[in-house]
Amino acid sequence: MSGARVTAELGANDMDITNSSRHHSENLPYVHKVGVPPKQNLVKEFTTTLKETFFSDEPFKPFKDQTKSKKVVLALQALFPILNWGRDYNLSKFKGDLIAGLTIASLCIPQDIGYAKLANLDAQFGLYSSFVPPLIYAFMGSSRDIAIGPVAVVSLLLGTLLQDEIDPVHNKLEYQRLAFTATFFAGITQATLGVFRLGFLIDFLSHAAIVGFMAGAAITIALQQLKGLLGIRKFTKKTDIVSVMHSVFGSIHHGWNWQTIVIGVSFLVFLLLAKYIIRFLAFSFDLDLLLPPQGKRNKKYFWVPAIAPLISVIISTFFVYITHAERHNVQIVRKIQQGINPSSLDKIYFSGEYLAKGFRIGVVAGMIALTEAVAIGRTFAAMKDYQVDGNKEMVALGTMNVVGSMTSCYVATGSFSRSAVNFMAGCNTAVSNIVMSIVVLLTLLVITPLFKYTPNAILASIIISAVLGLIDIDAVILIWKIDKFDFIACMGAFFGVVFVSVEIGLLVAVSISFAKILLQVTRPRTAILGNIPRTTVYRNTLQYPEAMKVPGVLIVRVDSAIYFSNSNYIKERILRWLADEEELLKEHKEPQIQYLIVEMSPVTDIDTSGIHALEELYRSLQKRDIQLVLANPGQVVIDKLHASHFANLIGEDKIFLTVADAVLTCAPKVEQA
Incomplete structure (x- = not known):
């Protein structure tokens, strides 16, 4: 021009x-x-920067110009939010929390048993982890909708990292001790981040990397469940897709059990139908619900996919019991230890060679658990238009895992599937977690012997149907449209998990996230x-x-x-x-x-x-x-x-x-x- x-x-x-x-x-x-501008005082400039970095939410502002007794009350309310919202609690809110708590309990019980096996622990440890941690969180957490307990990704990560150090079969007690040690340090990591207000560190793992990591973990978890779904006894301990497929097809002639396959596949189809098709039918044929938004249409039928896992467990257990399918090599859960959580404080490694290993595994598992919980809490808080205090969440999650490690629990965090059900069931406060904990307690005291004949194939099908929701294809497509470098981070994390291992996929996700930051800065x-x-x-x-x-x-x-x-x-x-x-x-x-x-x-x-x-x-x-x-x-x-x-x-x-x-x-x- x-x-x-x-x-x-x-x-x-x-x-x-x-x-x-x-x-x-x-x-x-x-x-x-x-x-x-006028020349600023160095000390004032430093304190201003420090305040904006760590105390931008002005946590000490409510304490200003208050009496000592009022400050004590405010401090207790800050530490235990239940003391704040509990003053306005009423019977109407309890009805919603009761229904939500019973619903997520019906979902968590079969999931917990399966997730414990993902972590290479006995089934009761999954139930333990849905009893004590949710109680602690209900008093200390700031989210109204999050449902606490073991989750698939953290269970797989913990099981993978722990078995690299100790054989879970031949050294069962030492393996359990290392699991409690890792849980203890996971809690210490989470609480420390909250106390020192370092929550911004988890933001270094980008959304794209998390999407890829979760999708890869979902594929890996589903592939791991082929062992239970097909009735294979000798199965690889590796998690990469090549090793798993080699193990699956290498045992096709002498390892597969057709009775197990029939049970597992039948109930997997039932769970998927309950999860997707019934919602579609509700959308299509309920004439009373044609006008409201789709979310409200589906909300009426939230209980269908929520109770489907428990129904599957009951029916399959009864079927195996009356037919004695275990005599035909159908693998069953067998004994689940009855009773409430025994103390495990004396089992945590506070010295020796496993101390450093437990610390390393705990930090990794704690950070992943924290990232998932904070993301879930913020998501549902945005839907209901209230604020979740990230630092309080970290302290609450850390405290519950520290206490959990002393009561035979392994790493617990917010579960997306259970939180979604909790939300749709109409929960009002964290009391729904207390209701769930009470139901799990009753299960531990009374019902656990009834799970003896539960086939492993059912647990595998429940886990597969649960983790499929972690694969967010729409999010991947959106990432591709918005930012190609984010897409590379997403795919790097995905392929790292699927083709190598969970920890390598996590490392790739973190590395690419940091690489993006460095590229943008430099x-x-x-x-x-x-x-x-x-x-x-x-x-x-x-x-x-x-x-x-x-x-x-x-x-x-x-x-x-x-x-x-x-x-x-x-x-x-x-x-x-x-x-x-x-x-x-x-x-x-x-x-x-x-x-x-x-x-x-x-x-x-x-x-x-x-x-x-x-x-x-x-x-x-x-x-x-x-x-x-x-x-x-x-x-x-x-x-x-x-x-x-x-x-x-x-x-x-x-x-x-x-x-x-x-x-x-x-x-x-x-x-x-």
């Missing part, structure tokens, strides 16, 4: 920018100086700006093709803070923009660049390396007879530019409030030259 056309179209109200520039060059009524975006015709607005010329460049002036925007990690790149990128533009102008025989304007609105901060890079940029431009001009540096940036005397180096008359002001000053000088 020629310089004449640009000049003709620049400026407001179709006024020729040349005339406007001449007018403003004589007296510049619209060119304002950039304000220089290679920030920059853009060439042009003027939107008949306005004083300057925008990216790639985004707005109608935006026109100003003759003799190159306007570059830096879309990042300038730190040691990217300062050299930004300097070189600006010089490359300049070289490309000069070459283009030379080809079209247009005026060469005389002013380089750097739009600094997005530059939130700058360090000494960044200022040093600007100094080098200034000297490089001086050698080319090009003036460096800055537009709209923020408070922090302008303060540092003055403190380093860089403002004096380029001249305070080269720092403007807006790009338009800078152009109005520079364009007339270009024209005069």
Whole structure:
């Protein structure tokens, strides 16, 4: 585009920018100086930054100007939210919590037995973990909807990491001790993050990586259940898809049990029908529900998929009992230890070679459990329009796992499937967790002998139907549409879990998440700006093709803070923009660049390396007879530019409030030259 056309179209109200520039060059009524903030006290600046980083929610504000007794009450309410919302609790709310608690209990009992096997623990440990931890959380948690207990992903992760250290079959007691040790340190990790308000650390695992990791874990868990679904006795301990498929098809002639397959596949089909088809039928044929939204239509039938697992267990157990299918090599649960949680405090490794191993496994399992619980809590809180305190959640989750490790529980967290059922069942508060715990307690005291003849195939089918919900194809498609690098992170985590192992998939997810952060920090975006015709607005010329460049002036925007990690790149990128533009102008025989304007609105901060890079940029431009001009540096940036005397180096008359002001000053000088 020629310089004449640009000049003709620049400026407001179709006024020729040349005339406007001449007018403003004589007296510049619209060119304002950039304000220089007063020098801040170092201690005050540090404390302000510290407060914003760790105490942005102002947790101590309610304690201000309160009496000592009131402060004690507020402290107890902060530690135990039940003391706050419990004052307004009534019978109406209890009815909803009672129904929700009974419903999630019917779902959690068969799931807990299966998840315990995922962790290579006896079935009762899964039930233990749905008794004590939910009680602790009900008093300390801030979420009204989250349902606490063992979950598939953490159970698989824990089982995989633990069996790498101790054989769960030949060294059963030592394996259990290491599981309690890992649970203890998982709780310590979670509580520590909450106490020191370090919850932002879990945000380093991106949403895309979590989606891929969960999907990969779901596939891995489902493949692991082929052992129980097909009745295979000798099965690989590895979790990758190649090893599992080799183990499955390698035993096709001598390891599969057709009776087990019939039981497992039949009830798997029933569970899937209950989960998907019945909801569809409810949507299609219930004439009373044609007008409300789909979510409300399906909500009426929430109990169908919720109680389907328990119905499957009851029917299959009765069938095996009357037919004595165990005599035909149908594997059954056999004995589940009756009674409430025994103490396990003396079984935790506080010294010895397994202490470090338990700590390492606990930290990993605790972080994954925490990420899942916080994500679930925030999701349902957004649906009901209330706030979940992330730090209180961490303290609550950590406390319940520490206490759980001392009462024969393994790592518990928020379960998405149970929380969804809890939500749809109409829960009002965390009392639904208390109801669930009481039902599990009664199960441990009375009902556990009845599970003796429960076939393992049923547990496998329940787990498979549960984990399929972790595969979110819509989220993957959306990630692909929005951000291709996020999609790479998602797929990296997925394939890492499926083809190698759960821990490698987790490592890949974390590594790619960090790689994305480093890439964005070290290679920030920059853009060439042009003027939107008949306005004083300057925008990216790639985004707005109608935006026109100003003759003799190159306007570059830096879309990042300038730190040691990217300062050299930004300097070189600006010089490359300049070289490309000069070459283009030379080809079209247009005026060469005389002013380089750097739009600094997005530059939130700058360090000494960044200022040093600007100094080098200034000297490089001086050698080319090009003036460096800055537009709209923020408070922090302008303060540092003055403190380093860089403002004096380029001249305070080269720092403007807006790009338009800078152009109005520079364009007339270009024209005069």
